[in-house]
Amino acid sequence: MPSNIALNPRSPIASMFKKRSSQSMSVMASAASYLSAVSQADARARAHGGTPTSTPALSLSSSVTASSEDTVLNESDDNADGLALPLNPPTSEQVFDTLHSEFGHCANENFRYTSAHPAGAEVKPFEEKEPPYYILLTTYLSYLILICLGHMRDFLGKRFNPKFYRHLLPYDGHAPLNSDFDSFYTRRLKARIDDCFGHPITGVPGRTIALLDRTSPDHNLTQVLTGTKTRALNISSYNYLGFAQARGGCADVVEEGMRRYGVSTCGARLEGGTSELHLAAEALVANFVGQEDALISSMGFATNSTIIPALVGKGCLVISDELNHASIRFGVRLSGANVRMFKHNNMESLETLLREVISQGQPKTHRPWKKILVIVEGLYSMEGTMVNLPVILELKKKYKFYLFVDEAHSIGALGPHGRGVADYYNINPRDIDILMGTFTKSFGAAGGYISGNKSLIDRMRLRGHGGTYAESMTPPVLMQVMASMASIMGVGNGPVSVPRPRAPSLLPSWMQLPPNMADGSQGRARLRRLAFNSRYLSRGLEKLGFITYGHSDSPIVPLLLFNPGKMAVFARMMRTRATPIVIVVVAYPATPLVTSRVRFCLSAAHTKEDIDIVLRACDEIGDVLDLKHLEGERWPLQRIFDNAVELVNMQE
Amino acid sequence: MRALDDVEVALKRTLELLSDAVASSPAASFRPTTIITGNDGQHSLETTFYKIPGSHVIARYVKSSHRNDPGRTVLEIILILFAIRTLLQSRTRADSGGSHFIQFNEKEIDELVDEWTPEPLGQPLSEAEAAELASVPVITGPNGVKPRLAGVGKQVLNLASYNFTGLASNEAIKQRAIEALRKYGVGSCGPPQFYGTLDVHMDLERDIAEFLGTEAAILYSQAFATISSVIPAFSKRGDVIVADRGVNFAIQKGLQISRSTVRWFDHNDLNSLEAVLESVKKEQRKKRSPLTRRFIVTEGIFEKDGAMVDLPKLVELKEKYKYRLILDESISFGTVGRTGRGLTELYNVPACKVDMLVGSVANTLNASGGFCAGSRIVIDHQRINGSSFVFSASGPALLAVSASEGINVLRDTPSILSTLQENIQAVRSILTRVDCITVPSHPASPIIHFHVRPTSPHSLLPSAVPHSGKPSNPTSIQPRDPPVFDIELEERLLQEIVEEALAQGVWITRAKRLRGQEYVEARPSIRLAISAGLTKKECEKAANVVKAAA
Incomplete structure (x- = not known):
C-alpha cells in the first residue's frame, strides 16, 4: 500500500480522478434517443455479468421521457461504478420514473423502515464514545505541531516574503482587515486541506453529483478548474428525501x-x-x-x-x-x-x-x-x-x-x-x-x-x-x-393514511401531481427508504468498529476521525476511489478541537447498494487510517451486506 | 524568577497531595479524617508517599528549604490556598459566583417556580395592527407592472413592487430559468463550503464583478441578510464605524452584531461626516489608541427616503481620513448610471474605490439574494467569516441564472435605464406640483418617497426646524434637533391616499417600518417604486391619481 499521506493536493491529482470530458455531454434531441441510450446501456450492463432473472424492459413514465435533455447517460462508456445506471437492470414488473443518477432505483420492499420512537421506551441520553488515549494524545500533538510550524512559517515569511503578508499588516494608514492572529487558523491549518472544502459542482445534487475537477498550483492558495468533471456518489448534500431532482x-x-x-x-x-x-x-x-x-x-x-x-x-x-x-x-x-x-x-x-x-x-x-x-x-x-x-x-x-x-x-x-x-x-x-x-x-x-x-x-x-x-x-x-x-x-386523490384530515383545497387547482405523488405513495416510499438507509449506515459502521455519534434514526451520521490529518486523507481517498464518493469533513471550530469528523448525509435517493459501496470504502480506509476503535461486536463486511435488513430492524 | 519557583514548588506540593490521595484511595479502610489526624493514617501516608519514585528528593528539598527559610513555607502554603481558590472559582463563576447570587433551598426554589408567571409569548394583534395586516394586497397571478390583485377586479398599475428595470415580465429570463431548472433542480441542498457552490453561482459572482468593475464578488442568498453579515465580518469589537443616521434596518442590525464603536453623522450631510471623522481622529490621538480598523457605512440611495449620497466627496473624505467604505447600493445598483452599474457609474468613480460594495440581486435583477463586491482579499475573507454566507445554503441555481441573464439584458439595452429615468421625471414633475406633500428623494432615485405636509400649524417640517447651529453628538444616534411629527396621524392620512389610489387602479404602498425597533423613527411616507416597464403615459396617469388622492 503506498502511503496515503502522500496524496497531495498540489500535485495534479486530477489524473487520479475518473475523467469525463464535458464535451461529450451533448443534449439528447428526443425521447427516442433517450430510450435507445437506455437500452444500449442496459445491454452493456447485462454483458458485464449478472444474468437478470426476468426480462429487462424499461418502462419510463412520461415525466422522464418528456424532458429528454440528459447529461448523464451518454457521459461515460462504461457503467462499472453503477452511478449512472443500476448494476442490476430492472425487470419488466419494476417501473421507475426517476433517473438513477438523481434518485436511485430500489424496488426491494425489504429495504424500508419506519422512523418512529418505540412507544413507551425511554429516550437514551447522549453519550460520547471515547477513543483510546493515544488517539487523543496524537491529536493534540498534531495540532501542536501544526501550530508551531504555522508560527515558524509566519515568522520567517514576514521577514523573507513580506509581500505575501501585506494584507495582514497595516499599510497606508489602514489597520489590516484581518490580523495575522485572527486568521492564523484559516491560513495555517485550514488552508492545508482546502481542497476538501468548497468544491464547485454542477447539475443536480441528488444521489450522485458532478464535481468540477480542480487543482491547486500554489499549495491551496488558489484553486484552478481543469474543465473536466467527475461524477461521484453524493453522501454530502442535505437532500434527505431526494427531492433534489431536475425531472419528475x-x-x-x-x-x-x-x-x-x-x-x-x-x-x-x-x-x-x-x-x-x-x-x-x-x-x-x-x-x-x-x-x-x-x-x-x-x-x-x-x-x-x-x-x-x-x-x-x-x-x-x-x-x-x-x-x-x-x-x-x-x-x-x-x-x-x-x-x-x-x-x-x-x-x-x-x-x-x-x-x-x-x-x-x-x-x-x-x-x-x-x-x-x-x-x-x-x-x-x-x-x-x-x-x-x-x-x-x-x-x-x-x-x-x-x-x-x-x-x-x-x-x-x-x-x-x-x-x-x-x-x-x-x-x-x-x-x-x-x-x-x-x-x-x-x-x-x-x-x-x-x-x-x-x-x-x-x-x-x-x-x-x-x-x-x-x-x-x-x-x-x-x-x-x-x-x-x-x-x-x-x-x-387516493387513499390517505395520515392521521390529520387532508385538504386538497390547499393546492391551487392547476397544480397537477402524478398519481403516485398525489396519493402519497411515493412520499411514503421516500420516508421509508431514508429511514432504512440511515439505520443501515450507522449500524453498519458500528459493526465495522467505527466510533459514530448520534441517533441511529438520524440521517446525519458523523464518523469520528479525531486526528486532523486524517480528515484530508479520508476525504481524498473517498473521492479518488473507483466509485468516487463525496463526503463532508468538519473540524474545529464547528466541532470541539479533538473531535474532527466526517459527516455522512443520507438520502432516500440512495439505494442499499450505494450504502454497501460506502461501507466497503469506509472499511478499507478505516484500516489504513486506524479508525476502528469502538468496543463491541464486530461483523465482517459480507455479513453486514447479507444481513442488512436484520441489522436495521434490530432494536437497541 | 523567585516567585515563579515558588509557584512551581507550590504546584508540586499540590500534586503530591493529590497523588497521595489517589494512591491510598483503593485501601478498604480508607477514611479521609484518619489521614490527617490519626497516627496510623500519618504513618501509612508517609510510607505511600515514599513509594512514589523521586519522592525522597522532593521531601529532602522541602525539608531543607523549610530549615533555611521558614517564611518561605508560609508563603508557599498561602500560594497553594490561592491556587486552589482560583481553580475552584473559575469553574463556578458562571453559575453562582457573583455577589448578587442568593442562596435558596430546594423548597424555596419550588415555590418561586410555582409563583412565576411569564408574559404571553406574543400579544394578540390590536385592531389597528390587524387592519394593517389585512390591508396588504395579495397578487393573483404573476407580479409585474400590471398585476391583478385579489379583491380588485381589473389590473392595477404597480408602483408598489420593486421592479425597477421591468425584468419581472422578461420572457427570455423566464426561459433561461426553466432551462436551469431542468439542469439543476431547484434547491442547492448545501452550504457553499459543502458542495453547495454551483458553477452558476460562480458565473453570477463573476458577472457582477465584471459588470461593476471590481476584482471579485460574493453571493449571499438573501439581500436583507447580506449587509448584516458583511459588516460584522470585518468590523469587530474596538473597531470604529462612522455611520449615517438614516441607514436602513439591515445596516442597523449589522452594526449591532459587530459590537464596534459606532459614531453617527447627520443624515446625508457630508460636512457633518467630516466633523465626526475629525473628532474621532482627535479622540484616537488623545487616547493614543492603537491603529484600529475604521469604516464609513452609508447607502447609495437611502431606502428610507430616496436621498442620494455624494459619492466623489465621500470617497475623498474616506481617503483623506484613511477609512474603508461600506456602501449599500441595494436601491441604486441597477437603477442609476447609464447602464445601471449604480452610483459608481453615475459619478464616474471607479468601483474599486468602494471597499465593500453591497447590493441586491432581488430588487433590480428580479431574482433573490444579495452580493458584496470588492477586492479579492475582501471577498475571500467573507467566504470564511460572513456568517450568513457560511451557515446558510446557497441560493437556487435557477435564480442565479436569471440574475446573470438580467445583467446581460442591462448590459445590452441601456434604453431600460433611460426609460426608467424618464418615467421618474414624469412622476416627479407632477408630484412636485402638489402642495400638501414634500418629496425628500433625489431626482434620479427610482424610489420616490413623499410625506404629507401636516395641516396643523404647530407640528413643524424637518426643514423648518430652526437650527441651533450646534452639531449633533456623534455618540448618540439621535440628531440634536429631531424633527417632530405625529406618526399615527400621518400614517392614517397616507393610508387614506393609498386606498384612494387603489380604488382608482393605482397600487402604491406606505413605506412600512418596524416602529419601535428602528434606531430613529423615520417620518411616515408613501414610497413609489418606478419601473422601466411602465410607459410614460401610465406613469403620468398614476402620478395624477396620486395627486388627486393627495
Whole structure:
C-alpha cells in the first residue's frame, strides 16, 4: 500500500480522478434517443455479468421521457461504478420514473423502515464514545505541531516574503482587515486541506453529483478548474428525501408555475410582494407541521435571525443548547435578551439551569423574567443527535417556559409521516410553541418557515424583520415547497393514511401531481427508504468498529476521525476511489478541537447498494487510517451486506 | 524568577497531595479524617508517599528549604490556598459566583417556580395592527407592472413592487430559468463550503464583478441578510464605524452584531461626516489608541427616503481620513448610471474605490439574494467569516441564472435605464406640483418617497426646524434637533391616499417600518417604486391619481 499521506493536493491529482470530458455531454434531441441510450446501456450492463432473472424492459413514465435533455447517460462508456445506471437492470414488473443518477432505483420492499420512537421506551441520553488515549494524545500533538510550524512559517515569511503578508499588516494608514492572529487558523491549518472544502459542482445534487475537477498550483492558495468533471456518489448534500431532482412531478410543477407566475415576486411581503402562492404555501405548511398558522421566509438562516428578535427582547431570557446553530445565536444576539446555555441535550443541566434562573430572576435587579424561551434543535447537524422532546415537554409543564424547536434538519427527515421530531416521538405538535424549519433540506427548495398559533404568527408577520424589509420567497421555490410537501402528505386523490384530515383545497387547482405523488405513495416510499438507509449506515459502521455519534434514526451520521490529518486523507481517498464518493469533513471550530469528523448525509435517493459501496470504502480506509476503535461486536463486511435488513430492524 | 519557583514548588506540593490521595484511595479502610489526624493514617501516608519514585528528593528539598527559610513555607502554603481558590472559582463563576447570587433551598426554589408567571409569548394583534395586516394586497397571478390583485377586479398599475428595470415580465429570463431548472433542480441542498457552490453561482459572482468593475464578488442568498453579515465580518469589537443616521434596518442590525464603536453623522450631510471623522481622529490621538480598523457605512440611495449620497466627496473624505467604505447600493445598483452599474457609474468613480460594495440581486435583477463586491482579499475573507454566507445554503441555481441573464439584458439595452429615468421625471414633475406633500428623494432615485405636509400649524417640517447651529453628538444616534411629527396621524392620512389610489387602479404602498425597533423613527411616507416597464403615459396617469388622492 503506498502511503496515503502522500496524496497531495498540489500535485495534479486530477489524473487520479475518473475523467469525463464535458464535451461529450451533448443534449439528447428526443425521447427516442433517450430510450435507445437506455437500452444500449442496459445491454452493456447485462454483458458485464449478472444474468437478470426476468426480462429487462424499461418502462419510463412520461415525466422522464418528456424532458429528454440528459447529461448523464451518454457521459461515460462504461457503467462499472453503477452511478449512472443500476448494476442490476430492472425487470419488466419494476417501473421507475426517476433517473438513477438523481434518485436511485430500489424496488426491494425489504429495504424500508419506519422512523418512529418505540412507544413507551425511554429516550437514551447522549453519550460520547471515547477513543483510546493515544488517539487523543496524537491529536493534540498534531495540532501542536501544526501550530508551531504555522508560527515558524509566519515568522520567517514576514521577514523573507513580506509581500505575501501585506494584507495582514497595516499599510497606508489602514489597520489590516484581518490580523495575522485572527486568521492564523484559516491560513495555517485550514488552508492545508482546502481542497476538501468548497468544491464547485454542477447539475443536480441528488444521489450522485458532478464535481468540477480542480487543482491547486500554489499549495491551496488558489484553486484552478481543469474543465473536466467527475461524477461521484453524493453522501454530502442535505437532500434527505431526494427531492433534489431536475425531472419528475415536482420539477414539472415548478416549470408550469414559473410559466404562470414568473420568477420573482418583487418586494417584501408587506410592501408589494405578497402573492396568493405565499398564502397557499403557508396554509399547506401549517397543515403539514400540525400548527394553526405558518409564516414563510425566503432564507433559512434569516428565519431564525429575524424572527427570534421579534419573540424576545430586553428582560427576557433565552436558554439555548450549547450546540445550537449560528443563525440562532445571531438572532438571540440581535434580540437583546439575556442568554444562558445548557450542556448539549443534557436534561439535568437544563433543569438545574431553569431552577437557578427562575429563582434568581434577572441579574442584579432580581426582577422575575418576562419570558423564558428555550431554543433547541430537532436534529443537530454536526452530532446527529435528536432532542429529548418528551423530557423537555415535561419540564415545560413544570417551569412554564416557551419552547422553540428548530427543525431545520428534522422536518421531513424524521417521523413516520416525515413531520419532524414531534411526529417521531408521537407528540402533539401544538404542545410546542414554535416550530421552525427550513425547506432547503428535505424539500429540495430554499428558505424557511416558522409555525405556531395564529395570533403569534400574525404578530410575527408584522414584527419580524423579514416581512417589512426582506424580499419574499420566489414563485419557483414556493412551487417546489408545495409540490414536495403535498406529495409527502398525499393530498390529492387516493387513499390517505395520515392521521390529520387532508385538504386538497390547499393546492391551487392547476397544480397537477402524478398519481403516485398525489396519493402519497411515493412520499411514503421516500420516508421509508431514508429511514432504512440511515439505520443501515450507522449500524453498519458500528459493526465495522467505527466510533459514530448520534441517533441511529438520524440521517446525519458523523464518523469520528479525531486526528486532523486524517480528515484530508479520508476525504481524498473517498473521492479518488473507483466509485468516487463525496463526503463532508468538519473540524474545529464547528466541532470541539479533538473531535474532527466526517459527516455522512443520507438520502432516500440512495439505494442499499450505494450504502454497501460506502461501507466497503469506509472499511478499507478505516484500516489504513486506524479508525476502528469502538468496543463491541464486530461483523465482517459480507455479513453486514447479507444481513442488512436484520441489522436495521434490530432494536437497541 | 523567585516567585515563579515558588509557584512551581507550590504546584508540586499540590500534586503530591493529590497523588497521595489517589494512591491510598483503593485501601478498604480508607477514611479521609484518619489521614490527617490519626497516627496510623500519618504513618501509612508517609510510607505511600515514599513509594512514589523521586519522592525522597522532593521531601529532602522541602525539608531543607523549610530549615533555611521558614517564611518561605508560609508563603508557599498561602500560594497553594490561592491556587486552589482560583481553580475552584473559575469553574463556578458562571453559575453562582457573583455577589448578587442568593442562596435558596430546594423548597424555596419550588415555590418561586410555582409563583412565576411569564408574559404571553406574543400579544394578540390590536385592531389597528390587524387592519394593517389585512390591508396588504395579495397578487393573483404573476407580479409585474400590471398585476391583478385579489379583491380588485381589473389590473392595477404597480408602483408598489420593486421592479425597477421591468425584468419581472422578461420572457427570455423566464426561459433561461426553466432551462436551469431542468439542469439543476431547484434547491442547492448545501452550504457553499459543502458542495453547495454551483458553477452558476460562480458565473453570477463573476458577472457582477465584471459588470461593476471590481476584482471579485460574493453571493449571499438573501439581500436583507447580506449587509448584516458583511459588516460584522470585518468590523469587530474596538473597531470604529462612522455611520449615517438614516441607514436602513439591515445596516442597523449589522452594526449591532459587530459590537464596534459606532459614531453617527447627520443624515446625508457630508460636512457633518467630516466633523465626526475629525473628532474621532482627535479622540484616537488623545487616547493614543492603537491603529484600529475604521469604516464609513452609508447607502447609495437611502431606502428610507430616496436621498442620494455624494459619492466623489465621500470617497475623498474616506481617503483623506484613511477609512474603508461600506456602501449599500441595494436601491441604486441597477437603477442609476447609464447602464445601471449604480452610483459608481453615475459619478464616474471607479468601483474599486468602494471597499465593500453591497447590493441586491432581488430588487433590480428580479431574482433573490444579495452580493458584496470588492477586492479579492475582501471577498475571500467573507467566504470564511460572513456568517450568513457560511451557515446558510446557497441560493437556487435557477435564480442565479436569471440574475446573470438580467445583467446581460442591462448590459445590452441601456434604453431600460433611460426609460426608467424618464418615467421618474414624469412622476416627479407632477408630484412636485402638489402642495400638501414634500418629496425628500433625489431626482434620479427610482424610489420616490413623499410625506404629507401636516395641516396643523404647530407640528413643524424637518426643514423648518430652526437650527441651533450646534452639531449633533456623534455618540448618540439621535440628531440634536429631531424633527417632530405625529406618526399615527400621518400614517392614517397616507393610508387614506393609498386606498384612494387603489380604488382608482393605482397600487402604491406606505413605506412600512418596524416602529419601535428602528434606531430613529423615520417620518411616515408613501414610497413609489418606478419601473422601466411602465410607459410614460401610465406613469403620468398614476402620478395624477396620486395627486388627486393627495
